[in-house]
Amino acid sequence: MIDFDRIIDRSDSSSLKYDARQAYFGSKDVTPLWVADMDFAAPEAVTNALVHRANHPIYGYTLFPDSLFTAMQDWFQHRHNWSINRKSILMCPGVVPSMHAAIEALSEPGDTVIVQPPIYPPFFTAVTETGRKLIENPLKLEQGHYSVDLEQLEQCAASGAKLLLLCSPHNPVGRVWQQQELEDILDIARRYQLTIISDEIHADLIYPGYQHIPLATLADDIAIVTAVAPSKTFNIPGLGLSCLIANDRQHWQAVKQVFDSWHISATNPFSLTAFEAAYRDGESWLDELMAYLDETRRQVTEFVEKNLSTIKVIDSQGTYLLWLDCRQMNLSDDELRLFFINKTKVGMNPGISFGEVGSGFMRMNIAAPRKLILDALQRISQA
Ligand SMILES: Cc1ncc(COP(=O)(O)O)c(C=O)c1O
Known part of the structure; x- marks a missing residue:
């Protein structure tokens, strides 16, 4: 215990x-x-792995070992029934920077991006600081229950929005989106060629009776870029390491180019050690x-x-x-x-x-x- x-x-x-x-x-x-x-x-498995790594007294430049990807892929297969292709993964220094990179890669300055408030504040700034235009589709609150306003989402998409930033599960309202809700969102994305950036950092923090469904498991004909991380799940956010999973090769390439241009493609030895130990043994x-x-x-x-x-x-x-x-x-x-x-x-x-x-x-x-x-x-x- x-x-x-x-x-x-x-x-x-x-x-x-x-x-x-x-x-x-x-x-x-x-x-x-x-x-x-x-x-x-x-x-404890994370702390032990970090201490073990710290005891090796050279803290040089890193690469991402195969065992790290295996631990992460096994986790998502086992916990979320999501089979992730290694080639679709991009290692990132955190979910917020990865969202910025994805917006830069997948849209042009001046393009419109949909966010669904109330929402984790960096969703707003990721749009405005990259020179894109914000369009809001506030969640509906009825009798204490939040849901996506599908009608208004469709209007936003029809007005020419390029991207939707989905938060799944949703911070701050704690909704775990159900399959039908996700299917309805995908339907709109399909009709209006909307690309979805799905922030699933809270995917593992689910209460009994609910199930997180990774959006990308529901559609492969729609461009979806998903952000995941062990940071919230295992309380290691200070170690800043996350993944983007792009179901489209061109999108993967485009985001990678942005990261390469920022010269932050590597991480530190402690982040990758904790990342792997958490997914493998946590x-x-x-x-x-x-x-x-x-x-x-x-x-x-x-x-x-x-x-x-x-x-x-x-x-x-x-x-x-x-x-x-x-x-x-x-x-x-x-x-x-x-x-x-x-x-x-x-x-x-x-x-x-x-x-x-x-x-x-x-x-x-x-x-x-x-x-x-x-x-x-x-x-x-x-x-
Ligand atoms: C929805 C959501 N995305 C991203 C983050 C932060 O991610 P990171 O620290 O990897 O940038 C948080 C932190 O609270 C969050 O709630």
Whole structure:
């Protein structure tokens, strides 16, 4: 049994989540339930592999060994029933940079790119910073349930959009898209020659009763570029290594050219060591993690239902991020942000940073020892 209740002091470890509290919240004195990493030790197999590698005292330039690809391919075959061709994989220094590279490679400046807010903020900047035009297709929220607005997606596609940035599962609302929903999106892509960049970084963080379906397993006649990584799954995001999988050879080539032009085709010895060890030996750790997170999610939801009448937890199907509907608190976004920082000492991400439709919401990261989360909820309830 892994002890996910163990509190590990992360202060002064150059942790963004902890050490940037003063800069982000204006106070060091908040429980940081924001940035999407976990306050849990990574799988022991990963740490052991890193220590073993560190004991070899030469940290020279690297290449990607066959065993790394095998570990990754086996993982996706076994966990997601996805058979990935080695030739379709491109190693990348992270999902966000890979999204930038894919946008540059697969569209032209001035082209329109669809994003579906509320959405992880770098989706917006990946479009605007590459000189493309943003077109928004906000998710529909009906009776506490989010879905893709297919009618409006079709209008966006018909207006000449070139790319769709899909987030699957969706950060921040925690939706795990079902097969029919993905088929409907693919149908629109097929009719309007839309290329899809599918960010599936949260693919392994799925709660019981739901199943992540890699978009690329549903269609090979539509250009799909998928981003995956072990970073969220095994809590190694600081090691920054991910993959793009392009189901079209020309697209693979085009993205590779962008990366080559940035001169970042290699990585460091630690990133590739952790990447391989996690996919090869991390499965039982992940299963225990998801059981722990599932129980935390249940307890948070129950607590909020019982004690916080003006907050609703949006039912989460995946990811360790909970999307809290605080609209009934009747506060402006600024007041809401300051209320949580000053009155409850809980540091969460304001919903408004995920787009206009996130107004009145907060995003809570529950991947921390449960006591920390429950104490934070107590303080919210008292305030
Ligand atoms: C949907 C999504 N994509 C990408 C990232 C970040 O990926 P990376 O650190 O590999 O750039 C995150 C991190 O929270 C995320 O939620």
